Amino acid sequence: MPGLPFHTAGPYVFAAYIVFFTLVVVYVAIMAVRLTRVQREVVALTELARQQQMDETPPTP
Amino acid sequence: MARPAQPISAQATYGSGLRKLTIAAAALMLLALTMVFFWVPNDADQGFLQKIFYIHVPLAIISLCGFVAGGVLAIFHLRTGDRRWDMRSYVAIHLSLVFAVGTLITGSIWARGSWGHWWVWSEPTLVSFLIVFLLYATYQPLRFAIEDPERQARYASVFAITCGAFVPLNFLAVRLSTQYLHPRVLGETSNLPWKFALTFYVSLLAMTVLFVALWKFEMTAKQTRAQVRTLRRLLTEDRSDFVPASGRSAAPRPDAPLTPAPTTPGSAGRVHPPAPAPALTRTSPR
Numbered sequence: 001m002p003g004l005p006f007h008t009a010g011p012y013v014f015a016a017y018i019v020f021f022t023l024v025v026v027y028v029a030i031m032a033v034r035l036t037r038v039q040r041e042v043v044a045l046t047e048l049a050r051q052q053q054m055d056e057t058p059p060t061p
Numbered sequence: 062m063a064r065p066a067q068p069i070s071a072q073a074t075y076g077s078g079l080r081k082l083t084i085a086a087a088a089l090m091l092l093a094l095t096m097v098f099f100w101v102p103n104d105a106d107q108g109f110l111q112k113i114f115y116i117h118v119p120l121a122i123i124s125l126c127g128f129v130a131g132g133v134l135a136i137f138h139l140r141t142g143d144r145r146w147d148m149r150s151y152v153a154i155h156l157s158l159v160f161a162v163g164t165l166i167t168g169s170i171w172a173r174g175s176w177g178h179w180w181v182w183s184e185p186t187l188v189s190f191l192i193v194f195l196l197y198a199t200y201q202p203l204r205f206a207i208e209d210p211e212r213q214a215r216y217a218s219v220f221a222i223t224c225g226a227f228v229p230l231n232f233l234a235v236r237l238s239t240q241y242l243h244p245r246v247l248g249e250t251s252n253l254p255w256k257f258a259l260t261f262y263v264s265l266l267a268m269t270v271l272f273v274a275l276w277k278f279e280m281t282a283k284q285t286r287a288q289v290r291t292l293r294r295l296l297t298e299d300r301s302d303f304v305p306a307s308g309r310s311a312a313p314r315p316d317a318p319l320t321p322a323p324t325t326p327g328s329a330g331r332v333h334p335p336a337p338a339p340a341l342t343r344t345s346p347r
Binding site: 009010012013015017019020028034038041042 | 120171174279
């Protein structure tokens with residue numbers, strides 16, 4: 001079978017590589033969104049810990 | 062009996078070396094792409110279309126190896142009872158599924174260009190890979206269907222081991238089949254010129270490093286989430302106004318209480334009491 005010319009095979013090849021890189025990018029983007037959620041939670045917990053520390057500290061006479 | 066929770070400082074960290082791995086993956090991927098598009102000549106038979114082979118075959122190999130690795134890691138989980146092995150197995154299988162999706166799509170694109178069809182049902186290589194993919198596609202729903210974390214981890218490990226053993230057997234059965242159209246890349250019949258072979262091996266190495274980097278990335282994210290959940294439990298255990306976020310999840314929860322599975326009928330899905338908190342000393346107010 002003769003090889004397909006560039007103008008015929010090109011779109012297939014680029015489509016395959018684009019699919020692969022899109023998959024990787026989407027995967028990393030999902031992980032980044034989850035990381036943002038964790039980051040927000042860490043901020044909330046830090047605030048909570050600070051509040052608890054302030055509650056535990058007795059007022060100075 | 063409930064096992065004592067591990068001190069946070071003693072827990073394994075996955076983030077170390079992640080930056081180096083990411084850089085290595087990116088550099089190898091760039092090198093592979095440069096070799097594919099600017100160095101290796103076009104195939105005499107397939108022409109430019111053959112360049113799909115440098116992405117499709119490594120994706121297929123790594124996804125199948127990832128499924129087998131998931132089974133091996135699950136063996137460690139069943140042997141030790143350590144939930145971290147379950148998490149490692151889960152992440153390997155999860156990532157392999159993503160790579161398998163890539164294999165199926167890139168393979169279909171190649172088939173359309175080469176055979177004129179998106180899919181050929183009479184081709185054993187294609188159908189067997191689809192069977193493996195569909196088998197592993199049930200992994201997440203299986204986990205999601207089991208609410209008790211301990212039981213979920215055990216059943217998922219058994220599934221991962223059984224299916225992990227099925228993957229090489231399936232591969233071997235297809236190899237022994239003579240009725241195939243799908244080209245063979247590696248093996249006795251392979252007569253790949255050195256430039257093609259070198260490009261292929263660089264692509265395979267790049268894909269392997271990418272897989273490991275993404276595995277480490279997801280493990281780090283999952284571990285961080287687990288630590289945040291532990292921290293929240295520690296900070297809110299004496300507060301009634303704070304309801305800890307919980308819910309059914311397909312993903313392993315290494316911070317979940319390690320209590321034995323409920324044995325009384327109808328007790329499945331009962332919420333277990335929180336695990337004993339790690340020994341953290343709080344400084345007394347002065």
